[in-house]
Amino acid sequence: xxxxxxxxxxxxxxxxxxxxxxxxxxxxxxxxxxxxxxxxxxxxxxxxxxxxxxxxxxxxxxxxxxxxxxxxxxxxxxxxxxxxxxxxxxxxxxxxxxxxxxxxxxxxxxxxxxxxxxxxxxxxxxxxxxxxxxxxxxxxxxxxxxxxxxxxxxxxxxxxxxxxxxxxxxxxxxxxxxxxxxxxxxxxxxxxxxxxxxxxxxxxxxxxxxxxxxxxxxxxxxxxxxxxxxxxxxxxxxxxxxxxxxxxxxxxxxxxxxxxxxxxxxxxxxxxxxxxxxxxxxxxxxxxxxxxxxxxxxxxxxxxxxxxxxxxxxxxxxxxxxxxxxxxxxxxxxxxxxxxxxxxxxxxxxxxxxxxxxxxxxxxxxxxxxxxxxxxxxxxxxxxxxxxxxxxxxxxxxxxxxxxxxxxxxxxxx
Amino acid sequence: xxxxxxxxxxxxxxxxxxxxxxxxxxxxxxxxxxxxxxxxxxxxxxxxxxxxxxxxxxxxxxxxxxxxxxxxxxxxxxxxxxxxxxxxxxxxxxxxxxxxxxxxxxxxxxxxxxxxxxxxxxxxxxxxxxxxxxxxxxxxxxxxxxxxxxxxxxxxxxxxxxxxxxxxxxxxxxxxxxxxxxxxxxxxxxxxxxxxxxxxxxxxxxxxxxxxxxxxxxxxxxxxxxxxxxxxxxxxxxxxxxxxxxxxxxxxxxxxxxxxxxxxxxxxxxxxxxxxxxxxxxxxxxxxxxxxxxxxxxxxxxxxxxxxxxxxxxxxxxxxxxxxxxxxxxxxxxxxxxxxxxxxxxxxxxxxxxxxxxxxxxxxxxxxxxxxxxxxxxxxxxxxxxxxxxxxxxxxxxxxxxxxxxxxxxxxxx
Numbered sequence: 001x002x003x004x005x006x007x008x009x010x011x012x013x014x015x016x017x018x019x020x021x022x023x024x025x026x027x028x029x030x031x032x033x034x035x036x037x038x039x040x041x042x043x044x045x046x047x048x049x050x051x052x053x054x055x056x057x058x059x060x061x062x063x064x065x066x067x068x069x070x071x072x073x074x075x076x077x078x079x080x081x082x083x084x085x086x087x088x089x090x091x092x093x094x095x096x097x098x099x100x101x102x103x104x105x106x107x108x109x110x111x112x113x114x115x116x117x118x119x120x121x122x123x124x125x126x127x128x129x130x131x132x133x134x135x136x137x138x139x140x141x142x143x144x145x146x147x148x149x150x151x152x153x154x155x156x157x158x159x160x161x162x163x164x165x166x167x168x169x170x171x172x173x174x175x176x177x178x179x180x181x182x183x184x185x186x187x188x189x190x191x192x193x194x195x196x197x198x199x200x201x202x203x204x205x206x207x208x209x210x211x212x213x214x215x216x217x218x219x220x221x222x223x224x225x226x227x228x229x230x231x232x233x234x235x236x237x238x239x240x241x242x243x244x245x246x247x248x249x250x251x252x253x254x255x256x257x258x259x260x261x262x263x264x265x266x267x268x269x270x271x272x273x274x275x276x277x278x279x280x281x282x283x284x285x286x287x288x289x290x291x292x293x294x295x296x297x298x299x300x301x302x303x304x305x306x307x308x309x310x311x312x313x314x315x316x317x318x319x320x321x322x323x324x325x326x327x328x329x330x331x332x333x334x335x336x337x338x339x340x341x342x343x344x345x346x347x348x349x350x351x352x353x354x355x356x357x358x359x360x361x362x363x364x365x366x367x368x369x370x371x372x373x374x375x376x377x378x379x380x381x382x383x384x385x386x387x388x389x390x391x392x393x394x395x396x397x398x399x400x401x402x403x404x405x406x407x408x409x410x411x412x413x414x
Numbered sequence: 415x416x417x418x419x420x421x422x423x424x425x426x427x428x429x430x431x432x433x434x435x436x437x438x439x440x441x442x443x444x445x446x447x448x449x450x451x452x453x454x455x456x457x458x459x460x461x462x463x464x465x466x467x468x469x470x471x472x473x474x475x476x477x478x479x480x481x482x483x484x485x486x487x488x489x490x491x492x493x494x495x496x497x498x499x500x501x502x503x504x505x506x507x508x509x510x511x512x513x514x515x516x517x518x519x520x521x522x523x524x525x526x527x528x529x530x531x532x533x534x535x536x537x538x539x540x541x542x543x544x545x546x547x548x549x550x551x552x553x554x555x556x557x558x559x560x561x562x563x564x565x566x567x568x569x570x571x572x573x574x575x576x577x578x579x580x581x582x583x584x585x586x587x588x589x590x591x592x593x594x595x596x597x598x599x600x601x602x603x604x605x606x607x608x609x610x611x612x613x614x615x616x617x618x619x620x621x622x623x624x625x626x627x628x629x630x631x632x633x634x635x636x637x638x639x640x641x642x643x644x645x646x647x648x649x650x651x652x653x654x655x656x657x658x659x660x661x662x663x664x665x666x667x668x669x670x671x672x673x674x675x676x677x678x679x680x681x682x683x684x685x686x687x688x689x690x691x692x693x694x695x696x697x698x699x700x701x702x703x704x705x706x707x708x709x710x711x712x713x714x715x716x717x718x719x720x721x722x723x724x725x726x727x728x729x730x731x732x733x734x735x736x737x738x739x740x741x742x743x744x745x746x747x748x749x750x751x752x753x754x755x756x757x758x759x760x761x762x763x764x765x766x767x768x769x770x771x772x773x774x775x776x777x778x779x780x781x782x783x784x785x786x787x788x789x790x791x792x793x794x795x796x797x798x799x800x801x802x803x804x805x806x807x808x809x810x811x812x813x814x815x816x817x818x819x820x821x822x823x824x825x826x827x828x
Contacts, residue, residue, distance in 0.1 A: 005506070010494060010521070010753030012506075080424055081495055092419070092426075107424070311810070328809030330821075335813075339424030395742030396725070399749075407744075 008114040009077045013410045015120070019195060019241045020202055020413070022405040024073055025229070026066060026127070026184075027209025027375060028247035030057060030384050031217035036226035039218070044234035045245075048388045054244075054408075058385035058400040062336045062349070063299035064249030064375050065285050067100055070131050070206055072403035073246070074124070075108045078337035083107035084134065085342040086284025090303055092341065097282065100342075101130045103137045107339075111406050112202060113138040116146050120201035124148040125190055127183045127208035130287060135204065139163070147194065151186035152178055164194075181211050181225050188232035195239050202406070203241075212251040213293055213373050237388050242413040244387040246402040250380035251373055254296065254355045259371035264322055264350060266300055267358040270308075273316060278305040281358045282344060285376050294365045296355035297376030301329070301344035310345050317346070322354030324377070352379045389413035422528040423491045427824045429534070433609065433655045434616055434827070436819040438487055439643070440480060440541070440598075441623025441789060442661035444471060444798050445631035450640035453632070458648035459659075462802045468658075468822075472799035472814040476750045476763070477713035478663030478789050479699050481514055484545050484620055486817035487660070488538070489522045492751035497521035498548065499756040500698025504717055506755065511696065514756075515544045517551045521753075525820050526616060527552040530560050534615035537561045539604050541597045541622035544701060549618065553577070561608065565600035566592055578608075595625050595639050602646035609653050616820070617655075626665040627707055627787050651802050656827040658801040660816040664794035665787055668710065668769045673785035678736055678764060680714055681772040684722075687730060692719040695772045696758060699790050708779045710769035711790030715743070715758035724759050731760070736768030738791070766793045803827035 005012040025032075037046040049055045061068045061079060063086055071084040079085045083105055090097050112122040116139055124135040129150040136148035141163035149162040155175045157167050168174065171189045176182035184207035191205045207229075215221040236243055255261045270279035285297035304310055310328055317326035325332075325348065332347030333340045350356050355374055357363050365372070383402050391412040398404075419426040439446075451460040463469045475482045475493060477500055485498040493499045497519055504511050526536040530553055538549040543564035550562035555577035563576040569589045571581050582588065585603045590596035598621035605619045621643075629635040650657055669675045684693035699711035718724055724742055731740035739746075739762065746761030747754045764770050769788055771777050779786070797816050805826040812818075 005755075007507075007755040010497065010747075010755055012755050077494075080491075083424065093421075309807075311807070314811075327811055330809045331811040331813070333424075341419075341421040341424055341426050393723075393725070395744045397728075397741055397745040399745070 006114050006118050008111050009075055009081060009108050011076050011407060013111060013407060015118070016201060016242065016410050019199055019239070020406065020409045021191070021195070021236055021241050021243045022073065022204050022409060023233070023243065023245045024070055024204070024206040025245060025247045026207045027212030027249060027251040028384060029212065029217060029250035029252065029380070030382060032212065032222055032226055033384055035218035036223045039223050041223040041227040042230040044230045044237065045386070048237070049386065052390050054385070054387040054389065054391045056385040056400055057382050058246060058402045058404065060247065060249050060381050060383045060402045062378055062381055063284050064377060064380040065297065065299070066248050066287070067131065067134070069248035069402060071106070071134055073248070073405055074110045074112060074135055074204060076111055076403055076407055077108055078403070080333070080337040080339055081108050083339055083342060085338045088282065088284050088286035089342050090280060090282045090344065099130070099287065101133060103133055106134060106137050110135070110137055112146065112204070115202050116140065119145070121145045121198060122202045123194055123198070123200045124204040125187045126150045126206040127152065127187050128178060129153045131206060151176065151183050151190070154186060154190070178208070179210055181228070183208055183210065185228055188229060192232055192235045195236055195241065209251060214370050216253065216373070242387065242389050242409045244385070244405045244409045246385050246405045247383035248402070249375045250383055251375050252352055252379055253371065254298070254353055254374045255371040256353070261296065261365065261372040262322060262354045263296060263357045264320060264354060265357045265359055266302065266348065268360070270302065270313070273313070274308045278308050279303065283356065283358065285374070293372065293374045294363045294368055296357055296363060296372060297374050298350040298355055298379065299376035300348045300356040302346040302348065303344040304346070313346055317348060322350050323348060324351045325349035349377045351377070387413060420528050420532050422525050423489055423495060423522045425490050425821060427525060427821060429532070430615060430656065430824050433613055433653070434820065434823045435605070435609070435650055435655050435657045436487065436618050436823060437647070437657065437659045438484055438618070438620040439659060439661045440621045441626030441663060441665040442798060443626065443631060443664035443666065443794070444796060446626065446636055446640055447798055447800070449632035450637045453637050455637040455641040456644040458644045458651065459800070462651070463800065466804050468799070468801040468803065468805045470799040470814055471796050472660060472816045472818065474661065474663050474795050474797050474816045476792055476795055477698055478791060478794040479711065479713070480662050480701070481545065481548070483662035483816060485520070485548055487819055488524045488526060488549055488618060490525055490817055490821055491522055492817070494747070494751040494753055495522050497753055497756060499752045502696070502698050502700035503756050504694060504696045504758065513544070513701065515547060517547055520548060520551050524549070524551055526560065526618070529616050530554065533559070535559045535612060536616045537608055537612070537614045538618040539601045540564045540620040541566065541601050542592060543567045545620060565590060565597050565604070568600060568604070592622070593624055595642070597622055597624070599642055602643060606646055606649045609650055609655065623665060628784050630667065630787070656801065656803050656823050658799070658819045658823045660799050660819045661797035662816070663789045664797055665789050666766055666793055667785065668712070668767055668788045669785040670767070675710065675779065675786040676736060676768045677710060677771045678734060678768060679771045679773055680716065680762065682774070684716065684727070687727070688722050692722050693717065694758070697770065697772065699788070707786065707788045708777045708782055710771055710777060710786060711788050712764040712769055712793065713790035714762045714770040716760040716762065717758040718760070727760055731762060736764050737762060738765045739763040763791045765791070801827060
């Protein structure tokens with residue numbers, strides 16, 4: 001009954017003789033792949049799932065945003081344990097609104113770090129640089145056994161900071177715009193090259209949801225994006241790897257039939273209900289890349305002054321059209337497994353078509369050329385959980401989460 | 415919106431001007447207090463709850479055993495975060511069965527430690543010594559602001575190890591037997607003296623369930639025990655304190671109508687199903703004080719050799735009388751918020767009257783003078799959550815746990 005598994009944050013991971021590649025496809029609502037397969041755009045995935053692959057749906061973390069989910073995937077645990085509860089938060093201690101992209105906010109170690117400590121080679125590549133520092137937390141880059149960089153800053157890598165240099169030369173692609181499909185393609189092109197050259201035990205490839213924010217499942221643009229990925233996965237598959245595909249969150253149209261966004265401006269409401277300066281609305285979707293979504297998502301949190309009765313505000317919120325959940329911070333953190341010191345006094349989730357904003361004038365939607373598509377709520381919680389390997393012994397009674405991707409791949413892929 | 419709350423394991427705690435006393439009444443099935451109050455044995459509690467107190471029921475941690483719940487109460491988080499998932503576990507790394515009573519197994523800091531760091535005075539007194547080291551984790555005893563000792567070893571305290579000396583003299587009681595009501599009484603007698611002398615900001619008083627293992631709610635012996643506690647709580651109340659009463663777990667009769675224990679001997683079953691040496695059954699209720707219960711409770715975990723198909727075993731277990739849950743380790747740990755590296759491949763919970771054993775010959779029930787009463791399952795998860803103060807703003811949507819005792823007392827007691 002003894003074993004040599006690696007323990008990370010209380011969970012056990014087997015070593016793998018084949019490289020394990022986990023792909024986090026940012027914003028990959030399950031219909032993107034089912035529709036691309038139906039149209040013949042993903043021949044490798046279709047064949048793989050029909051023959052011997054694993055085809056499941058998992059629950060992401062809510063808030064269904066990029067940072068909390070990527071960090072859950074690489075630590076194997078919910079935000080209550082790793083502390084990254086949004087892309088952005090209000091720091092009560094310092095009275096500042098800050099990006100949650102720094103390792104000072106991390107409260108749990110990564111699977112990569114534990115595997116590197118056990119002499120495994122590990123690789124993490126992310127499209128956007130905002131995740132790089134978190135993914136590379138505690139890795140020792142000078143030992144030659146860890147690589148971590150972003151496509152966004154692929155021209156600036158060093159052995160000391162990233163465990164790799166001359167990435168552009170290796171990949172043979174220029175640095176792509178942060179608002180492009182090529183930024184994600186760069187991740188896969190680099191992954192394939194590194195898999196050929198280094199054959200690491202663990203590889204993590206994380207894309208950006210630029211395409212998904214703009215184009216619905218089944219559109220030509222979306223299908224082309226998934227076709228591109230399918231071709232790279234086929235190459236990784238030929239190298240005898242375990243590939244597990246999941247997403248940080250789904251993506252839905254957040255507008256009415258005319259294409260106008262449906263937005264509840266929370267700061268305006270609180271100012272109206274309780275006067276100014278008594279509530280601070282935080283939108284944890286906020287990140288430096290707001291052209292995607294104008295900082296509009298389906299999850300918000302509100303900090304209240306002592307003058308405001310939280311229960312009164314919750315009752316008012318619950319009566320509003322488009323609001324599906326309004327919970328006390330205590331209840332919401334318990335329900336969604338978040339950390340209270342990273343969230344406010346109220347947690348709000350909006351419905352399928354509705355997003356949450358602060359005040360009309362603070363959201364610049366002029367950059368949105370197409371009707372708003374976004375995420376953040378429970379309506380974007382269902383994500384794909386696919387693998388090129390069968391996992392018949394994956395416990396059938398287990399509530400599957402996207403952050404089980406490494407766990408399932410290492411312990412149950414056959 | 416800025417605040418000066420203390421953050422502990424992601425949760426926020428306000429400072430309190432009045433001392434906060436949390437009492438963990440070991441094995442206090444809610445009926446003990448309702449029946450004692452009905453019989454007039456708890457005049458202070460009855461009056462308090464009728465006038466202005468808080469009267470709620472909370473969920474304990476499952477396994478509903480002493481160590482996981484006491485540690486959850488003093489850390490404010492479930493075992494998945496603090497690591498203490500039983501009184502006893504099988505260490506896969508070292509291939510040994512060990513007591514989980516050492517700080518090396520703790521993965522989270524305590525509320526006491528965070529408050530001491532913020533210049534508060536903190537006191538923790540436990541009946542049995544098995545909890546002392548865990549409760550005192552990281553406290554600095556030489557600074558005069560922390561006290562932690564057990565009634566069991568009250569004659570051996572020192573300033574260096576416990577932050578207090580001459581406890582017997584202070585209390586005016588001799589050291590009591592570990593199998594006695596007096597061991598718990600000592601905890602309260604000491605608590606009252608220390609409250610008078612030191613007026614700490616936080617005090618934790620944790621008893622032993624010797625009485626509850628022997629006597630049902632409403633019996634004279636049980637009522638006398640609760641009457642004793644009621645008198646001490648009245649004294650603490652007079653000192654202008656916030657007192658919150660909860661329990662680590664409930665307690666139920668685990669026998670048939672003739673008083674014979676109803677036991678499923680799991681090791682015998684596994685040996686029969688799969689041959690010897692292919693399964694190791696662990697009963698996490700096991701502690702050094704087995705006269706209480708013969709190591710029989712309603713929760714067990716099983717480690718399997720590679721030859722055994724866990725799903726087959728789960729199906730067999732689910733068909734047995736008296737077994738209410740049989741889950742994979744992965745599913746059970748997710749459901750009950752436990753750590754996989756502290757539990758086996760299968761988690762088993764038995765019903766109201768049924769306990770789980772290993773093999774008949776390994777359980778010495780000769781010391782049980784009365785029909786078996788025990789705990790460990792979901793049938794012992796409901797526990798009292800009472801306070802001498804109203805908590806009208808405690809969020810009504812929050813799923814209340816016994817490990818919210820300090821949280822509710824510090825943040826919501828009026």
